[in-house]
Amino acid sequence: MFLYVLRRLFLLIPMLLGLTVIVFAIARLLPGDPVGLAAGPNATPEIIASVAKEFGLDQPIPVQYWNYLTGLVQGDWGVSIFTRRPVFEDVMTYLPATLELVFAALLFAIVVGIPLGLLAAVYRNGPLDYITRTVALGGIAMPRFFLGLLLQLGFAVALDWLPLSGRFPLIESTPEPITGLYTIDALLVGDWYSFTIALQHLALPAFAMSLSPLATIMRMMRASTIEVLQQDFVMTERALGLSSRLILFKYVLKNAMSSTLTVIGLYVSWLLGGTVLVETVFDWPGLGLYATQAILTQDFMPVIGVTLVIATIYLLSMLVVDILYGVFNPKVRYA
Amino acid sequence: MTMIPVNVPKRDQSARMENWSRAFYRFRQSWLSVFGLAIVLLLILLAIFAPVIIPYPEHVLGTTNTAARFLPPSSAAWFGTNALGQDMFSLVLAGSRVSLFSGLAVVIISILVGSFVGAVAGYFGGWIDEILMRFTDLLLTIPSLILAMAVAAALGTGVGNMIIAISITWWPAYARLVRGEVIGKKEEQFITAARALGAGWPRILGLHILPNIMSPIVVKASLDMGFAILTVASLGFVGIGVKAPTPEWGTLLSVARSSMPDYWWTALAPGFAIFLAVLAFNLLGDGLRDVLDPKARR
Numbered sequence: 005m006f007l008y009v010l011r012r013l014f015l016l017i018p019m020l021l022g023l024t025v026i027v028f029a030i031a032r033l034l035p036g037d038p039v040g041l042a043a044g045p046n047a048t049p050e051i052i053a054s055v056a057k058e059f060g061l062d063q064p065i066p067v068q069y070w071n072y073l074t075g076l077v078q079g080d081w082g083v084s085i086f087t088r089r090p091v092f093e094d095v096m097t098y099l100p101a102t103l104e105l106v107f108a109a110l111l112f113a114i115v116v117g118i119p120l121g122l123l124a125a126v127y128r129n130g131p132l133d134y135i136t137r138t139v140a141l142g143g144i145a146m147p148r149f150f151l152g153l154l155l156q157l158g159f160a161v162a163l164d165w166l167p168l169s170g171r172f173p174l175i176e177s178t179p180e181p182i183t184g185l186y187t188i189d190a191l192l193v194g195d196w197y198s199f200t201i202a203l204q205h206l207a208l209p210a211f212a213m214s215l216s217p218l219a220t221i222m223r224m225m226r227a228s229t230i231e232v233l234q235q236d237f238v239m240t241e242r243a244l245g246l247s248s249r250l251i252l253f254k255y256v257l258k259n260a261m262s263s264t265l266t267v268i269g270l271y272v273s274w275l276l277g278g279t280v281l282v283e284t285v286f287d288w289p290g291l292g293l294y295a296t297q298a299i300l301t302q303d304f305m306p307v308i309g310v311t312l313v314i315a316t317i318y319l320l321s322m323l324v325v326d327i328l329y330g331v332f333n334p335k336v337r338y339a
Numbered sequence: 340m341t342m343i344p345v346n347v348p349k350r351d352q353s354a355r356m357e358n359w360s361r362a363f364y365r366f367r368q369s370w371l372s373v374f375g376l377a378i379v380l381l382l383i384l385l386a387i388f389a390p391v392i393i394p395y396p397e398h399v400l401g402t403t404n405t406a407a408r409f410l411p412p413s414s415a416a417w418f419g420t421n422a423l424g425q426d427m428f429s430l431v432l433a434g435s436r437v438s439l440f441s442g443l444a445v446v447i448i449s450i451l452v453g454s455f456v457g458a459v460a461g462y463f464g465g466w467i468d469e470i471l472m473r474f475t476d477l478l479l480t481i482p483s484l485i486l487a488m489a490v491a492a493a494l495g496t497g498v499g500n501m502i503i504a505i506s507i508t509w510w511p512a513y514a515r516l517v518r519g520e521v522i523g524k525k526e527e528q529f530i531t532a533a534r535a536l537g538a539g540w541p542r543i544l545g546l547h548i549l550p551n552i553m554s555p556i557v558v559k560a561s562l563d564m565g566f567a568i569l570t571v572a573s574l575g576f577v578g579i580g581v582k583a584p585t586p587e588w589g590t591l592l593s594v595a596r597s598s599m600p601d602y603w604w605t606a607l608a609p610g611f612a613i614f615l616a617v618l619a620f621n622l623l624g625d626g627l628r629d630v631l632d633p634k635a636r637r
Contacts (some may be wrong), residue, residue, distance in 0.1 A: 145618035150610035196574040277482025
């Protein structure tokens, strides 16, 4: 098991190296004039040349790539032409906000989706089954940004229960950073007041993001539970007189989890890459907004940095999923 | 080399008809699939006849009417008017052309590129397969929305550039699908027979393998149409992709956001249009999968 994880981690290195090549090539070979944009519309050729020199953009692309790669290993991810701040610092500032959003959305989707999918399969064709299936169909088709707008209209404007946007009120002092996730940080020091505020701000954007994974998890869970319920071992257990609850939660759930796990793993990447939309709606200061800003100003270094961070998290989450497979299914346990 | 004449029996016409009617019968079993098909057909008809139906064609071209700003929905303007006094119904209707066209273009380009790469990789195997598939896998790990946004921004605004940008992130999924299918088919006897008759690889792939693996491609394509429309709208919503005055659902929604919450109706029409289109294509895709993909049938 330990060796397996170690080997998988080692295999990440060539993957990430290949990623840097592709992302760098896309960023550099596309048309566009980042230097001109950064220097401003009235810049003289001399100013443009000096800006290009400052960011190393006057050198040939392979040299630029080598410089970037050697910097990357040392924690120097380049400088944003637009904010003039190191990309690494920027990413570390915005990453916790995005992670908080993604974790909250995923947690909600899992905690609600798995039991609902399981129950829908057990009470197949009952009212609960129809409700979950309808929600599942609608949830996948609903654009996150439109759902976000509707939630704002309903819960922030009409009902005035929750804040319209943002992550924390400007007048309040944010919790002492430990993990950078406001809700967790507040909980760790037992600051219930800050926790409530953070949670109120988190609720709407997290729900807007969670509907699609929730719908898919419910669907997968329902389908695989139905399949497992029809297998012989379930009938054997019933014949042995085991209680329905024990069969369902001890044996069926475990067997039905495998395919649902894959979906959850895939959704980590989908959620991270798609936070852009929800962060735009709710003015959530995360990686998505940062990336959008960088893309609109054709600021390459932040785009490369954000892409690499998200891809790395995705690859790691796939590894976690593969390890969890072994937990739920001893047949694929690794030596 | 002389070709050996082989007498291939023509497939019975009536048997084929029976297959089709059976398939359609199975499709009709689920009223959701029929509902999806109906909405898709309605959307296509609306998009085709939009120039005739649109009540205020001048609004689509950019004419403003400041006297009629932010009128709530009424019989004159079904979905109300926006900040420029333009009829939202006309704009959303015109937007259906942009959305459906871009969605279709993305799916078709992705199928063409992805099928080619996947078919070549699967057919030849070895180092060709290794190189092509490692590249494909790498592209699949990049967050597709951010990649599409970056490419679209670098290429500049416009429907064509946006289609290219999204297609770049979409073809790898088709390459994976087609590769798997080709590997499954290439060892079958009818392929060996075709090879024995002297057929080259383009002929074998194009004439013998591809027609036999069309079902999963069609199913994926119909499911993807909805998500392609959604991605187009997403790019429009974050301000990359199609720019005003070209009416596109995502762009319309992004403009509407600035007049929220007081003038909520400007967001409602384009938002529900996206939702309905994605939902309809998903339902249609599910229905097609039940009919065409026996493995997934329950």
